[in-house]
Amino acid sequence: MRIALLGYGKMGKAIEKVALERGHEVVFKIDLNNSAEKQLIRKDNVDAVIEFSSPHSAYANLEFCMKNGLKTVCGTTGWLDARREIEQLCIQNKASFFYASNYSIGVNLFFKLNEFLAKLMAPHQQYEIFTSEIHHTEKLDAPSGTAITLAEGILNNNKTKKSWVNNQIASKEELAIWSSREGKVPGTHTIKYISEIDEIEIKHTAYTRMGFALGAVLAAEWLQGKEGVYGMNDLLSL
Ligand SMILES: NC(=O)C1=CN([C@@H]2O[C@H](COP(=O)(O)OP(=O)(O)OC[C@H]3O[C@@H](n4cnc5c(N)ncnc54)[C@H](OP(=O)(O)O)[C@@H]3O)[C@@H](O)[C@H]2O)C=CC1
Ligand SMILES: O=C(O)C1=N[C@H](C(=O)O)C[C@H](O)C1
Numbered sequence: 001m002r003i004a005l006l007g008y009g010k011m012g013k014a015i016e017k018v019a020l021e022r023g024h025e026v027v028f029k030i031d032l033n034n035s036a037e038k039q040l041i042r043k044d045n046v047d048a049v050i051e052f053s054s055p056h057s058a059y060a061n062l063e064f065c066m067k068n069g070l071k072t073v074c075g076t077t078g079w080l081d082a083r084r085e086i087e088q089l090c091i092q093n094k095a096s097f098f099y100a101s102n103y104s105i106g107v108n109l110f111f112k113l114n115e116f117l118a119k120l121m122a123p124h125q126q127y128e129i130f131t132s133e134i135h136h137t138e139k140l141d142a143p144s145g146t147a148i149t150l151a152e153g154i155l156n157n158n159k160t161k162k163s164w165v166n167n168q169i170a171s172k173e174e175l176a177i178w179s180s181r182e183g184k185v186p187g188t189h190t191i192k193y194i195s196e197i198d199e200i201e202i203k204h205t206a207y208t209r210m211g212f213a214l215g216a217v218l219a220a221e222w223l224q225g226k227e228g229v230y231g232m233n234d235l236l237s238l
Contacts, residue, residue: 001220004028004046006038006061007053010138011075014213015050022217032057043069048220055079055141062086062097071096071226073219075103075212078141080148087229096223100232101145103215107189108232110204114150114191117202118157127193127200129154129161132178134188142166142179146189151175154191187212 001024005012008031016026027046030038038061041049048071051061055078065072066089074097083099090097102108121127131154133147143151143166151164154175162173170176186206193200206212215232222235232238 001025001047001224002027002045003217003220004030004041004049006030006049006051006065007057007076009052011052011209011212011216012050014209015052015216018210018213018217019050022221024217038064041065041068041070047071048073048223050075050216050220052076052216059086063089066090066093066095066097069093069095071220071223073098073216073223075100075216077101077145080145090229094227096227096230098219098223098230098235100215100219101149102187102212103219103232104204104206104211105215105236106211107146107204107206108215108236108238110189110202111149111153112238113202115153115157117191117193117200118154121193121200122158122160124193124195125160126195128195129158129175130178130190130192130194131164131175132180132190132192134180134182134185136184136186137181139181142181143177144179144187144189146187147177147179150189150191151177 003019003024003026008029049065051074053076058076058079059082133144155161161175164175164177166177186209188205190203
């Protein structure tokens with residue numbers, strides 16, 4: 001595949017490494033300082049765009065990709081209020097849009113474990129739920145996209161919780177997500193159910209960014225020949 005990277009920071013560089021190892025070509029590396037070059041990306045010179053930029057850049061990048069009918073894999077977090085608009089543009093322009101808050105295969109299995117545990121624990125109201133995420137100090141958004149997906153997995157399966165709050169004490173109907181930023185942590189997510197007599201904990205710890213990068217390249221490979229809106233459940237048949 002000929003790949004265009006929109007965003008060439010920590011993730012862009014990790015994706016380039018995986019893409020080259022898997023025999024692909026990286027034909028564009030677009031960052032903030034050469035962002036005008038984005039206009040050169042077309043359906044006939046690029047097979048997949050992989051977008052990992054920043055919360056405030058993602059929408060404009062994705063709007064460009066959708067309007068040009070490009071096959072696009074996006075991992076940027078913190079912009080998802082506008083997700084439906086991008087999905088509509090995708091359909092209107094016969095483009096392809098693949099989104100995941102986390103491309104690691106382990107995290108996507110962890111999402112399923114979280115949903116199963118939430119369902120199991122729902123009748124047992126003596127357990128209070130605590131969720132937390134730790135990331136490196138350069139991360140711009142909080143809570144992490146992964147923590148939001150985990151919170152949604154709990155809310156969908158435990159009807160006593162109506163919404164989530166970030167870094168504040170939660171009421172009985174709210175689920176607290178505690179975010180902290182420490183050193184170079186690639187991403188750690190924990191869910192705890194605590195009662196007066198015991199606790200149950202599930203946790204995912206990313207050791208490096210390479211799992212996210214591999215998942216993004218696998219998604220771009222999988223997207224070839226497909227049109228429409230997709231996510232990791234489609235790729236992994238979960
Ligand atoms: N879904 C997933 O699995 C994962 C998602 N992420 C998410 O991906 C995003 C990027 O993460 P990360 O690589 O660590 O962040 P970095 O800050 O290391 O890299 C982001 C890069 O995007 C560039 N950029 C900013 N604006 C534009 C623009 N308009 N066009 C092109 N490039 C632009 C920045 O340039 P400059 O430095 O010049 O500002 C920077 O180099 C974040 O939202 C993060 O949460 C991260 C890991 C996994
Ligand atoms: O910014 C990061 O680094 C990460 N962002 C994603 C998120 O917000 O969930 C995925 C991963 O945890 C790393």
